[in-house]
Amino acid sequence: MQTTSMKRSAVLVASALGLAGAFFAGAAFAAADQRLSDANDAVTKAVALLKAAENPDSPKDPFGGHREKAVDLLTRGQSEIQQAIAFANKPPKPVKPVKPSKP
Secondary structure, three states, X not given: OHHHHHHHHHHHHHHHHXXXXXXXXXXXXXXXXXXXXXXXXXXXXXXXXXXXXXXXXXXOOOOOOHHXXXXXXXXXXXXXXHHHHHHHOOOOOOOOOOOOOOO
C-alpha cells in the first residue's frame, strides 16, 4: 500500500517538475513579440466581421466579390503572421566552438 502511494507521489512530483521545466524553457524561447499575437487576433476578428457583413441592396453578390477577396487576403496574411511567430519562437541554434588551427 505504501509503495503504491510513494510511486504516485514520485510520478506527481516528476510531472510537476516536467511542467515547470517546460514552462521555463518556453519562456526562455518565447521571443515572438506579443503584438504579433495581437495582430493575429485582430485579423481573426476582421475575417469574422467581414463574413458577417450584409448588404441588403444587393442580395446576389452583396459586395461585388471584394469581401471574399478581402477574406482571402487576410487569411493569407494571417498565415504569414503565424509563420513569423513560429520563426521567432524557434530556439536559437547552439554556437559551435571554433577549432584551433593546427600549426
